[in-house]
Amino acid sequence: MKTRTPWQVTRSVWYAMLMREALARTTADRFAWFWMLAEPIAMIVIMTAIRTLAAGGYSRISGAEFVPWIIIGLFGFYLFRENMMRSLGAVGANKGLFAYRQVKTVDPVLIRCFLEGMLKTFIFMLFIFAGLLLDIGLMPADPLGAFFDWLSLWMLGVGTGLTLSALDALVPETGRVARIISLPLLIISGVIIPLNFIPHDLQVYVLWNPIVHGIESLRLSFFPAYRSLNGIDLTYLWFWALSLITLGLILHLRFAMRLKAQ
Amino acid sequence: MIRIQNLYKRYHNHHGSDWVLRDINLEIPTNVSVGLVGRNGAGKSTLLRLIGGMDSPDRGEIVRDCRVSWPIGLTGGFQASMTGRQNVKFVARIHHNGDNNLGELMRRVEDFAEIGEAFDEPVKTYSSGMRARLAFGLSLAFDFDVYLSDEATAVGDQVFRKKASQAFKDRIGRASIIMVSHSEGILRELCQAGVWLHQGQAIWFDNINEAIEAYHQSAGITRPQSKNAQKSPFPAPGTSA
Numbered sequence: 446m447k448t449r450t451p452w453q454v455t456r457s458v459w460y461a462m463l464m465r466e467a468l469a470r471t472t473a474d475r476f477a478w479f480w481m482l483a484e485p486i487a488m489i490v491i492m493t494a495i496r497t498l499a500a501g502g503y504s505r506i507s508g509a510e511f512v513p514w515i516i517i518g519l520f521g522f523y524l525f526r527e528n529m530m531r532s533l534g535a536v537g538a539n540k541g542l543f544a545y546r547q548v549k550t551v552d553p554v555l556i557r558c559f560l561e562g563m564l565k566t567f568i569f570m571l572f573i574f575a576g577l578l579l580d581i582g583l584m585p586a587d588p589l590g591a592f593f594d595w596l597s598l599w600m601l602g603v604g605t606g607l608t609l610s611a612l613d614a615l616v617p618e619t620g621r622v623a624r625i626i627s628l629p630l631l632i633i634s635g636v637i638i639p640l641n642f643i644p645h646d647l648q649v650y651v652l653w654n655p656i657v658h659g660i661e662s663l664r665l666s667f668f669p670a671y672r673s674l675n676g677i678d679l680t681y682l683w684f685w686a687l688s689l690i691t692l693g694l695i696l697h698l699r700f701a702m703r704l705k706a707q
Numbered sequence: 708m709i710r711i712q713n714l715y716k717r718y719h720n721h722h723g724s725d726w727v728l729r730d731i732n733l734e735i736p737t738n739v740s741v742g743l744v745g746r747n748g749a750g751k752s753t754l755l756r757l758i759g760g761m762d763s764p765d766r767g768e769i770v771r772d773c774r775v776s777w778p779i780g781l782t783g784g785f786q787a788s789m790t791g792r793q794n795v796k797f798v799a800r801i802h803h804n805g806d807n808n809l810g811e812l813m814r815r816v817e818d819f820a821e822i823g824e825a826f827d828e829p830v831k832t833y834s835s836g837m838r839a840r841l842a843f844g845l846s847l848a849f850d851f852d853v854y855l856s857d858e859a860t861a862v863g864d865q866v867f868r869k870k871a872s873q874a875f876k877d878r879i880g881r882a883s884i885i886m887v888s889h890s891e892g893i894l895r896e897l898c899q900a901g902v903w904l905h906q907g908q909a910i911w912f913d914n915i916n917e918a919i920e921a922y923h924q925s926a927g928i929t930r931p932q933s934k935n936a937q938k939s940p941f942p943a944p945g946t947s948a
Contacts, residue, residue, distance in 0.1 A: 461800030465786070468793065541783045546760030547801050702763050 454547050462539075462548075462556045470560060481568055488519055492637055506639055508670035513583045516572060517667055518636040521660040524565045524595070525602040526627055531557045532606025533613055533620050536704055543705040550704040551697045554610045558603045566595070583667075591666035597679055598659035600686040607693025614704045615696075634660055640674050652676050655685040709735040709758060709775070709853065709885075714767035716753055727753050729907035730767075737773055737852055740884045742894035742915050744922045745904030751887040752857055754904065758885060759855045773852035780846065780856070782838045787831035791822065791841050794830060795848075802849055812848050819844035819874070821867075840867060847874050854878065856886040872896075891919055 449457075471477050492515050506514045535553040542548045576583025585591035613619040632638065634656040640648065651657055652674065659682050661673045697704065714731040717724045727750040735741055743751040756762045757769060759777055777784070785794045795816050799809055817826050820840040825833060833841070846854065856875075875884060875897055888894050894901070894915055901918025903910045905925060912918035 457803045458801050461797050461803075464800065465789070465793070465797050469786075469789070541785065544761055544781050544784045545777050545798065545801055705761075 455552075458547050458549075458552055459556060462552055463560065466553070466556050466560050470564070481564065482571070485516075485519060485523065485568070485572070489516055492519070507641075507672045509664065509668040510582055513576065513581055513667065514664065514671075515637065516576070516583065517664055518660055520565070520569050520572070521595070521598050521663045522631060522634055522636045522656065524562065524569075524598050525605070525656055525659070526630070527561050527565065528558050528599065528602025529605045529609060529623065530627070531561050532603075532610045533623060535606075536610050536614055540705075549697070550611075550701055551607070551694065554607055554693075554697075555603075558599075558606055562599045562602075569595075585667045586669040587666045591663060594659060594663040594666055594679065597682050597686065598656070598663070600690065601655055601659060601682055604686045604689025604693060608689050608696065609693075611693055611696035611700060611704060615700060630654075630656065633657075636660065641672065648674055648676075652681075655682045658682040708737050708772060709733075710770040711735075711758075712767050712770070714757065714769065715765045716750070716757060716762075717765055726907050728757075728764075728904075728909070731909045733902065733909055733911060735853075735885065738880075738883050739900050740886070740898040742898035742901045742918065743885065743887045743904060744894070744901060744918050746922075746926060749904040750907065751904050754902075754909065755855055755857055755885065755887055774850075776846055776849065776851040776854045778855045778857045780839055780842045782835075782842045785830045785838065785842070788829055790829055791820075791826045791833070792817075795841070795845055798845055799848075815848045816841070816844040819847060819870075836867075843867075843871055847878075850882070852882055854882060854884045856884055856888070858888055894919065 489512070493512060496511065496515075505511070532554045535557045536550055539548070539553040542553075543550065573583050573585075609619055609623055613623075633651060634654060635651070640651055640657065640661075643651065657674070658677055658679060661677045662679050662682075664671050665673055665677070711731050711733040714728055715726055716728040717726045731754070743754060745751050753762070755778060757764055758771075759775060760769075760771075761777070784798065785791075786797075789797075792813065795813060796809070799812050803809070820826070820837075820843070822833075822837050822840055825837060826841075830838065830841075854875075872893065878884070884897055886894065886898065898915045899913075901912045901915040903912065903918045903921050905922075910918075910921070912921065
């Protein structure tokens with residue numbers, strides 16, 4: 446019997462894994478699909494309520510409506526965060542499968558990231574469509590630019606996921622730390638609070654965070670009149686994304702056996 | 708053919724790490740079934756795992772130019788929350804090479820495992836015997852050139868065990884088996900050649916009976932009370948490999 450080429454093997458592993466993960470992700474419980482839609486809606490409602498009650502509608506976003514502004518921020522951030530968090534559990538959850546030597550440790554991570562990106566993209570599209578019908582101005586002014594910004598945030602999430610999933614197996618505290626910092630990240634990434642409210646000498650440090658660059662670029666592509674921070678640069682984000690992807694792949698390659706035995 | 712060249716393997720632990728396998732050189736031809744014998748801790752399972760690609764050697768390499776199975780009867784690869792059918796489908800997809808029919812394969816597994824309705828129930832509801840049946844049926848549904856088996860025929864009830872042994876025997880000629888077993892009856896029945904693992908060395912015997920004989924002789928001299936006793940201090944006969 447003829448043996449398969451490595452690429453053929455990888456492709457069948459990815460296909461099998463995608464089917465499995467997709468099934469597990471969407472049918473994990475009865476409400477899996479419901480929560481995919483309800484979670485962002487609930488978050489938006491809460492954020493808008495806090496904003497209206499606390500600030501009394503005073504602090505306006507210059508150049509953008511508040512509701513579409515926060516929807517885009519939340520979706521951009523969730524895209525990054527979910528890729529990071531889902532990857533963290535990917536290696537451990539599929540440990541049994543590494544008995545089949547065709548399955549490598551990167552496979553579950555890559556497949557989860559792909560699936561997560563696809564689901565988030567689909568749901569974001571649904572929201573944009575619903576926004577069109579409700580006429581709340583959720584149509585990107587520069588669709589192609591918005592698509593690229595979305596892709597950039599995704600790749601940043603993939604890179605972080607790849608690196609953290611490998612580190613998590615080597616240093617078990619990694620997952621815990623990642624969970625702890627995920628809430629502060631939401632705040633310092635300017636998802637809820639506009640970053641141009643903070644003092645100028647602090648903005649320099651805020652810009653160290655690559656997520657800020659992704660989210661603000663996404664908002665700029667949606668609202669042409671939006672006034673963002675100075676110094677938003679997607680190249681900086683890609684520098685992080687590509688470095689993290691490379692580092693993650695190297696770690697998965699170098700510590701393959703330790704990850705499998707985890 | 709499976710070629711093992713200058714293979715070294717050790718496991719790291721807190722107090723030094725001795726080589727489990729030291730400079731192993733073997734060539735296992737296709738169509739020759741091999742039994743691995745040796746006492747507990749001699750490295751039989753380690754060698755099998757290395758051949759199956761589940762672990763990597765510290766030095767040296769293993770060249771496989773045929774299709775090698777995962778260890779038969781492996782139950783660790785099942786996702787507990789998914790049904791037996793979904794799990795089988797997953798493994799079938801991994802090994803898909805374009806000419807095996809998924810539906811046909813599913814039927815073969817279902818027939819062999821004989822777990823009835825439970826095939827569509829989540830694996831976490833299975834008893835260990837049912838798991839073993841499913842795992843065994845799954846391994847035999849694929850046409851591998853070489854099957855790996857680690858004490859696998861000893862699972863399930865009497866009837867199933869007989870069926871499993873028969874399934875093994877039917878494969879001989881079309882495929883070969885590399886097996887680890889302490890049941891010498893099964894080894895003599897299914898294997899032609901033998902490898903005796905002793906003090907980190909692997910000694911090839913063209914005849915399985917000779918391998919078992921050599922193992923008996925070394926064990927017979929210093930037959931220990933406990934199976935975890937120290938290794939034999941005596942140089943065993945024929946450690947020239």
